[in-house]
Amino acid sequence: MTAFRSSTLSAALATAATLFTACGGGNEDGNTQVVGTSPASAAVAAVAAGGRAASIPIGIENVNDSPLKAANYRTLLRFVPTSTITIDRFYFGFKLRGANCWDANKAGYGAGDGGLLRGSLVQINPTTGLPANVIATETVNGCTRHNEAKAEFNDAVPVLAWVNTPATLQGGTMYGLIVSNAHASPATNFFSFNAPLADTALAGPHARNELSATATGALLSLDPREHVAWSEDNGSTWRYGSANGQYRSYMNDNDTAHPATRLPQYGFRLSNGATLAGQPYYAYLTDCVGCTVAYANARYARTFTELGGFIASGTNVGTLTIKNTSTGAQSSCTPSQGYGFRKCTLPTAVSVAVGQSYTVSSTGSVEIMKMDYSQRLLFPQVGTASGEFRAYQPTPASGTNARDVPSLWAGPLSPYFNN
Incomplete structure (x- = not known):
């Protein structure tokens, strides 16, 4: 192996951009989503430009x-x-x-x-x-x-x-x-x-x-x-x-x-x-089929316009649904299927206020992030409604623990980080 070089970096960046678009990044037509230019939208765009607030909460296999x-x-x-x-x-x-x-x-x-x-x-x-x-x-x-x-x-x-x-x-x-x-x-x-x-x-x-x-x-x-x-x-x-x-x-x-x-x-x-x-979190090779993850007690108010699921095997994520469990509002979309981060645009946006909770579910298969017994002992607040990571399974899938997290999310911004 050789040390990482700038030419390698450029190639990797180009490949990553191509694959992310192919895996459903942006709108379903393959075009990048554009944030509005009103003052409120401009403030969101400043956060959405990147950083922890725009980091998706999943991604390991x-x-x-x-x-x-x-x-x-x-x-x-x-x-x-x-x-x-x-x-x-x-x-x-x-x-x-x-x-x-x-x-x-x-x-x-x-x-x-x-x-x-x-x-x-x-x-x-x-x-x-x-x-x-x-x-x-x-x-x-x-x-x-x-x-x-x-x-x-x-x-x-x-x-x-x-x-x-x-x-x-x-x-x-x-x-x-x-x-x-x-x-x-x-x-x-x-x-x-x-x-x-x-x-x-x-x-x-x-x-x-x-x-x-x-x-x-x-x-x-x-x-x-x-x-x-x-x-x-x-x-x-x-x-x-x-x-x-x-x-x-x-x-x-x-x-x-x-x-x-x-x-x-x-x-x-x-x-x-x-x-x-x-x-x-870490992960094994097993997938989570027909699973739901709850994101509890939002720290920041967000309006979700897209859903995503991550799969690294030869199966599909299926249809994705978000539900605000505090208000009952929900919406679904179906991304293009296949390997990787599969994203789709919601026909109706779903908002959460500070303190509200929501679920994201899939009809297909996604990867699952694990919390072994020793990890659950070490970090008892992870997977609770008031901890540093507030994601868990309301009904754990077979062979999993409630604090194991299916690779599903809503975006474009995290309700837990604002930087």
């Missing part, structure tokens, strides 16, 4: 690891807190099955004593987007941290672990967590950094070193500047997009027509002991 089995390997999780917070822990995706402490030699996510996990919380240079000064660092044995996490999660196998990195983080500012393996013999003593996957062509700003807070195309309700990057030269250069892991990943595990990009999954423990989810 699976999860893959990056084994830290060489001393020069580094993974960078770049993140942006939504508000100023004081933390003592940073949580991230972590797995070491195959190490002595979990199914020794039966998998390739870990080996030996689990390696020496080193996590460094760093500032990010806002001009280059690259790591700058170290804020806090912890180094701990991988199996030690795995066992500590199991003990905190009622002996459940953790999908996230943490490093103790006390700091005050400013809202709207880029930071990074650099994860490496400081073990003297990393090839035989290691752990893996885990991350959910998105289609690289649909990952927009997360597949590059994006520096604008108002860039378009963000996923998972993330700030467009958030991403995962990978280095094999001790952090001298970083790789983005499909090259942001120890090996290449693809949608549906082996669909080489759709290379995948690892996306951030993270959270915090605040200095008062409470936990706060930054991006808590």
